[in-house]
Structures are given as structure tokens and as C-alpha cells.
Amino acid sequence: MNKFQSTGYQNFIDSHIRLNYFIKISTGAVLNLYNTNARPEELSEVLNQIIINAGERWTPTILQNPHESLKSVINDLAKSGIIGVYSAFDVFFKKVEGELSGHFTSVSSISGEESEDKSHKIVELYTKLDWDQSKITNLLPILRFYESLRHSVAHNMGFPSGKIIEIYESDEFKEAINQWKTKFPNRQISPPPIVSSTIIDLTPHHPILYSETCLRIASDINAKLLTLFGLNHYIKRTIKKHLLNTQILSTPHCQNLSRYIAYHLNNDYKIQLEKYDVVYSIYTDNESDIKKLKEYKQKYNRLKNVN
DSSP states (O other): OTTOOOHHHHHHHHHHHHHHHHHHHHHHHHHHHHHHOOSHHHHHHHHHHHHHHTOSSOOOOOOSSHHHHHHHHHHHHHHHHHHHHHHHHHHHHHHHHHHTTTTOSOSOSSOTTTOSOTHHHHHHHHHHTTOOOTTTTTTHHHHHHHHHHHHHHHHSTTOOOHHHHHHHTOHHHHHHHHTOOOSSTTOOOOOOOEEOSSOEEOOTHHHHHHHHHHHHHHHHHHHHHHHHHOHHHHHHHHHIIIIITOSSOOSSOOSSHHHHHHHHHHHHHOOOOSSGGGGGGGGOSSHHHHHHHHHHHHHHHHHHHHO
16 A cells, blocks of 8 residues: 555646656757857757647747847746646645645635745644644755745746845755755765846756656655545545445446455555455444445445446
């Protein structure tokens, strides 16, 4: 069960992978154009032909300073990546809020758009559920930084706000960068963007670093969800989705109900059961549960024969 992935977490992982492809392929393509066309007039003609060949209703475009234009494109790719990561993590967080709605009313009355620092919602979530914060403590300053950077990009045309400068110059942020644990031994985290009173100097690896920060926090939340709800919660959700709320069985159709639920438990949540009959254990406590399980088996067999 250590591979458990909630639906929201799976969606964020997918977003993280797509961001990596988008940034790396796009940046590589732009830099290839930049490096293989040394003369400005040559590069301008190549770019003009690319624009025409795109198949859109675009007229010929001759760039006067094509190399500088490509530098701007790389910077804009990083900016769009930052905005994309913010949105993806916000969707993940709202998905977690929805799953936890039965435990308390609302994690926070302040939406991401209303607050320049949304990370307090993460802290509030952990505090309300009495979750250990040790695995995310050093990630939060980096999260705050990139969220503030996102607000500068989205609402201030990329110019630094007083908030991001404050975070950037703080000892807390510098310490978090120094303590970042890389995936590979003897490697250091790439430097953060250079921030001054007038510019934020972004490079393509920054949105990936931002997404990785969010992914590590999401991973910790994901693990805690399984601990909080327990296996039985996800077994019941799987039974409800793939048996009780449908008149057509999901594929594949398995030999019996326990194998069917175990398959979709793994497919939906990456939860692998060593013994399929664990599915039945949550319905054997009393006579009512035994009757309910019997009805479930009968419905499964009926639907399997129909399909």
C-alpha cells in the first residue's frame, strides 16, 4: 500500500510530468534555433518560415532582433510554467479540501487569489489535523517564494513585489535553499531566480523546481490521507464507484467481486492487496453487514452476466 496515490495526487503527478516535457522540449527547441543560426537575418528568415508553416492565419513576420526575441521567449516559457504550477497545485489542494470536508468546514476562508501567500493554508491544514510538519518545514519558504513570484508574474507584469523581495532576502529562504535534498547524491539545488528591486531573472529550471517543491508537499499530504482515512475508506469508495453507482461493470470483469474491487483499487489508487478477501473484511462485523455483502456479490454476478 506504500504506492497509494489519491486522485488529486495522481493528477498533480501528471501535471508535473507534462510541465517537465513542456519546459525542456520548448526550451531545447528555442535554444536550438538560437544556436544554429548565427546571423540575425538568417535566423529571422527561419523564424518567419516557421511561423508561416504553422498553418495558422499568420502573415509573414520579420523579426528585427531575432536572437533577443528568442531570449524573451525562453523567459516567457518559464513564466507560463510558474503560472501553470500554481494552478495545478491549487487544484490539488482544493481536491484535498473536498476529501477532508467531512472533518471540518473549510481549511481557510482566504482563496489563493485573495492572498499573496497561500502557504498558510498548508500550515493550517496540518495544524487542524495535528499532522507532523517536519517533512515540509524546509519546503514552505520555497513554496512561499514561488507563489509570490507567480503573483508578480500574473498581476504585476513580472516586476518584483515588496513581498517577494522580503522572502528572497530572508534567512529562512536562504536556509531552505541550502538544505534542499537533491534526488542524486553530491548534487546541489540549482540557484533560485535573481531578484532585485526591478527584475526577476528567471531560467527554465525554475518552474520545474517550483513544481518539485509542490510535489514533495503533495506527496506528504497524500501519504497522510491514507493514514487518516485508512484502507477501508478506499475500499468502500471503490465499491461505491464500480458497483453500487453503476449498472455497467468497469472493465475488466474479474472472476469474483473481491478480485474486481482489488483490481480497481489498484487501478484507481495504486493500492495493492496481498489477499483479495481483505475487500470482504469490512462487511463481516454483524448480520446487517453480512447481508449487505451478499447483496453486493449478487449484483456483481448479475451485472457480469449481463455484460
